Amino acid sequence: MKAQILGNVQDGGVPHLGCECDVCETARENPAERKLISSVMLKQSSDQESATYLIDATPDIRNQIGTRYIDGVFIPLATLGHITGLEFFGPEGPDATELSVYCSSDVQEYMMENDPYRLLIDRDTVETHTVKQGDAVEIQGGSVEIMNFYHGHVNYQTTGYMVHGQSRKLFFLDDIMEFTEEIKDAIRKADVALVDGTFWSTEEIDRYEEVPHPPIRRSLDQLQGIDTDIYFTHMNHTNPVLREDSEERQEVKERGFNVAERGHEFNL
Ligand SMILES: [Zn+2]
Ligand SMILES: [Zn+2]
Numbered sequence: 001m002k003a004q005i006l007g008n009v010q011d012g013g014v015p016h017l018g019c020e021c022d023v024c025e026t027a028r029e030n031p032a033e034r035k036l037i038s039s040v041m042l043k044q045s046s047d048q049e050s051a052t053y054l055i056d057a058t059p060d061i062r063n064q065i066g067t068r069y070i071d072g073v074f075i076p077l078a079t080l081g082h083i084t085g086l087e088f089f090g091p092e093g094p095d096a097t098e099l100s101v102y103c104s105s106d107v108q109e110y111m112m113e114n115d116p117y118r119l120l121i122d123r124d125t126v127e128t129h130t131v132k133q134g135d136a137v138e139i140q141g142g143s144v145e146i147m148n149f150y151h152g153h154v155n156y157q158t159t160g161y162m163v164h165g166q167s168r169k170l171f172f173l174d175d176i177m178e179f180t181e182e183i184k185d186a187i188r189k190a191d192v193a194l195v196d197g198t199f200w201s202t203e204e205i206d207r208y209e210e211v212p213h214p215p216i217r218r219s220l221d222q223l224q225g226i227d228t229d230i231y232f233t234h235m236n237h238t239n240p241v242l243r244e245d246s247e248e249r250q251e252v253k254e255r256g257f258n259v260a261e262r263g264h265e266f267n268l
Contacts (some may be wrong), residue, residue, distance in 0.1 A: 001141035001165040001268045002043050003192075006054075006064040007036030008233045008260040009242070010175075010198050011081025013060065016237040023237050035242065036060040036262055037081045038174045038234040040194065041068075042163060044141040051140035055161055055172055057085030072100035074137075074144065076159040077175065078110040078117075081234075087116055090125050098127040102137055104148060104159055105130045131159070141165065142268065147186055149176065160186060165268025168192065174234040178214050179222050190228050192266050195219075197232025197241065197259070200248050204238045216241060216248075220255050233260035 014035035015024035027034045037058035044050035048068065055074045058064065058081050075083050089096040103111070108128045111117035120126045131137060135146040145162040160173035160183070171190035173183065179195075187193045198213035199205070214222075216232055216239070223230055232252065235241060240248040241259050252259055 001139075001163070002046065003163060003165075003170050003266045003268055004041045004043065005194070005231075005233070005260050005262055005264045006039040006041050007058060007060055007262055008235060009035045009037055010234045010236050011037060011058075011079060012237070013037050013081075014237045014242070019237055021237060023242055035235075035237075036064055038260075039064060039085075040172055041065070042139065042141075042144070044139075053139055053144070054085075056082050056174070057088075058082070059084045061085035061088050070099065072102060072137075072139070074159070074161060075101055075103040075107055076161075076173075078107050079175070082175065083107070083111075083117070086120060086126060090116070090120055091123070096125050098124055101126045101128045102131050102144075102146075103128060104132065104157055106157055107159075136164075147173075149173065149180065149183055162186065162190060163268060168266070168268045170194070170266055170268055171228075176214065177212050179219060184223065184226065187223065187228050187230065188226055192229045192231070192268075194231045194233050194260055195223075196234050197239065198234050198236050200239050200241060204236070216252065220252070220257060223257070224255065229258065231258040231260040231264075235259075 015027040037060045039056040039058050042053040051071045053072045108130050131146045133148045136143045142165045147160040148157040163170040168191040171193040176196045197216045199215045201215045201217050202208045240246040
């Protein structure tokens with residue numbers, strides 16, 4: 001199985017609405033510099049026709065999957081960058097039939113109580129499958145183990161995924177408040193991990209307290225010594241690691257960590 005990174009920035013995207021920073025302005029001027037919202041594609045092989053699953057349905061989905069047929073989508077939480085992409089499968093788009101959506105009972109309840117997701121369920125555009133801690137969803141080429149963690153900010157559980165390929169395991173959890181011991185244990189069990197790198201520091205934006213995420217500067221210390229290839233993803237537009245020539249990016253590399261880049265593929 002292959003896991004391909006489809007995007008590496010947080011829910012609000014790059015360019016970010018209303019922002020005139022040079023990362024956002026450069027992205028407006030040059031489409032090649034645009035950054036897409038954090039998501040991963042799991043595919044059985046490089047073959048265009050092979051079974052394909054997504055983790056996260058982002059509002060950038062049209063530019064992430066193109067013409068590829070999607071067999072199922074894993075939705076970890078019901079916020080802007082993680083669920084709204086499902087709307088593009090509806091009647092205004094390809095009008096899918098019974099697209100499999102794997103989510104927690106919290107997310108399923110949210111979808112059943114709120115339009116437009118209720119409408120997608122009512123008209124059979126999507127078919128939800130609730131998954132819980134420890135479940136393994138068999139997909140072609142491997143399986144996806146469900147690991148739930150308390151999110152804190154959205155006040156319900158968020159789902160992390162341990163993707164088991166034939167030879168390697170990838171752990172994905174891109175939107176959290178802090179690296180708890182449970183999360184660190186999950187990272188240790190994987191060969192590769194894609195984890196929350198929203199901010200570099202807590203001083204990066206004025207309203208950090210309203211949208212807390214573990215700052216990479218602190219995470220480098222907390223995750224140091226774990227023998228797993230760790231990639232930071234879900235970066236905010238203000239995060240200096242998005243700039244290839246930044247000192248912060250250099251520090252991430254020197255300390256043995258990585259920054260997720262769209263297009264990068266892992267063989268699992
Ligand atoms: Zn997010
Ligand atoms: Zn910006």
